Amino acid sequence: MRCPFQMRWVLLALGCLQLHCAADWVHYRGPFANGVVAEGGWLVGQGVVREVWRAQVGVGSSSSVVSDGWLFTAGHSGENEVVRCLSAGNGRERWKFSYPVALDPNLFEGGSRATPTLGKSGLYVLSHEGHVYCLDIATGTVRWKRHLVVDFGAVKPEWGFSGAPLVYGEQVIIDAGGLGASTISLDADSGELRWKSGTDKISYAGPLAVNLEERSTLVFFKAGALIGVEPRTGRELWRHLWKTDYNVHAASPLPTGGDRLMISSGYNAGACMVQISGDKVSEVWRNKNLRCHINSPTVWGEFIFGIDGNTGGGNLVCISSLTGERQWEEKSVKGGALIAAGGKLICVSEKGDLVVAEARGDAFKQILRKPVLKQRTWAQPVLVDGRLYLRDNAGNLVCLAQ
Numbered sequence: 001m002r003c004p005f006q007m008r009w010v011l012l013a014l015g016c017l018q019l020h021c022a023a024d025w026v027h028y029r030g031p032f033a034n035g036v037v038a039e040g041g042w043l044v045g046q047g048v049v050r051e052v053w054r055a056q057v058g059v060g061s062s063s064s065v066v067s068d069g070w071l072f073t074a075g076h077s078g079e080n081e082v083v084r085c086l087s088a089g090n091g092r093e094r095w096k097f098s099y100p101v102a103l104d105p106n107l108f109e110g111g112s113r114a115t116p117t118l119g120k121s122g123l124y125v126l127s128h129e130g131h132v133y134c135l136d137i138a139t140g141t142v143r144w145k146r147h148l149v150v151d152f153g154a155v156k157p158e159w160g161f162s163g164a165p166l167v168y169g170e171q172v173i174i175d176a177g178g179l180g181a182s183t184i185s186l187d188a189d190s191g192e193l194r195w196k197s198g199t200d201k202i203s204y205a206g207p208l209a210v211n212l213e214e215r216s217t218l219v220f221f222k223a224g225a226l227i228g229v230e231p232r233t234g235r236e237l238w239r240h241l242w243k244t245d246y247n248v249h250a251a252s253p254l255p256t257g258g259d260r261l262m263i264s265s266g267y268n269a270g271a272c273m274v275q276i277s278g279d280k281v282s283e284v285w286r287n288k289n290l291r292c293h294i295n296s297p298t299v300w301g302e303f304i305f306g307i308d309g310n311t312g313g314g315n316l317v318c319i320s321s322l323t324g325e326r327q328w329e330e331k332s333v334k335g336g337a338l339i340a341a342g343g344k345l346i347c348v349s350e351k352g353d354l355v356v357a358e359a360r361g362d363a364f365k366q367i368l369r370k371p372v373l374k375q376r377t378w379a380q381p382v383l384v385d386g387r388l389y390l391r392d393n394a395g396n397l398v399c400l401a402q
Contacts, residue, residue, distance in 0.1 A: 026118035028164035035298030040342030053091035060112030061378040076111035095140035119167035128160025144191030153178040163206030177202035197234030203249035223247035251292035266293025285324035300359035
């Protein structure tokens with residue numbers, strides 16, 4: 001018997017040892033690391049939204065995390081990377097922490113790449129140059145710091161370190177890219193090294209923790225392969241080769257339930273559904289119906305939704321998770337990012353328009369379209385307690401509500 005959709009995602013969430021209430025959004029891609037939100041009551045009735053507050057948080061494509069009424073994000077201002085804690089209710093600044101980092105534009109605005117991650121021991125921040133900070137959640141003071149290049153011999157990828165740190169129990173897992181330290185585990189409380197493993201070059205997607213065959217597994221989208229790792233030791237469990245131009249794997253692997261993961265890359269690479277059985281990986285399907293360049297796809301029911309094609313020109317598409325067949329394509333939604341909530345797709349286009357549509361496989365059915373931001377927008381939307389948070393690459397952060 002098939003497990004109901006909502007229960008499947010509850011079971012997936014159990015793959016991560018540190019659990020949070022449904023109202024929290026503590027790491028990139030949300031509560032279940034797949035862009036799916038449990039909230040079902042957002043945007044009902046007439047589909048009218050209002051702006052609650054707006055703030056300037058600095059240049060970058062970092063998204064936000066929200067917990068207990070506070071929002072945390074990072075951006076580049078002046079000559080510094082600035083991490084900010086704002087009231088999720090009114091946008092007022094509680095604290096900020098800054099440290100010197102170059103803007104480093106490279107065919108885009110530059111600035112902050114990785115989304116901060118919340119854990120019980122602090123807020124974990126990774127800069128595109130390799131700084132790792134654990135900050136006190138209440139004050140922003142430094143609890144500990146490390147550097148991927150200096151401390152672990154990491155090699156900075158062409159567009160900078162971008163994968164959000166992953167809190168797994170008492171560990172902070174980071175895709176580092178050092179020789180013998182491609183993946184590292186740091187103690188969440190002290191920052192001391194717990195283990196390091198692998199020699200793979202890294203790409204830009206962050207690590208995630210999932211249950212595959214009822215076995216907790218850390219999953220990484222490295223520069224040349226999708227790999228699974230044992231969480232306590234870093235021992236490699238399985239590997240599936242996947243090559244793209246410029247080693248760009250920026251979209252996170254997408255758990256679709258059970259023992260399956262979908263990966264997708266731009267530069268005409270396409271998408272592939274893999275099935276994990278012990279140390280074996282098999283391809284369920286592979287095609288070019290979804291080529292995610294920058295942002296990660298999401299899933300609702302038996303359908304996957306994502307932006308097909310390279311940044312700037314990609315269209316919103318829907319494919320079947322079972323067969324990979326394309327169901328529909330919507331050319332009015334160009335680039336940007338999206339999440340799924342309560343049977344709806346919540347999209348922000350690259351030019352900053354909010355687009356809400358039904359998450360259905362037979363056709364694109366728009367519910368709302370509203371210009372919100374005016375600059376290029378890559379950051380993933382965040383939805384918590386009926387508030388939607390959108391942020392563009394220029395650092396304009398807006399909070400919307402019904």
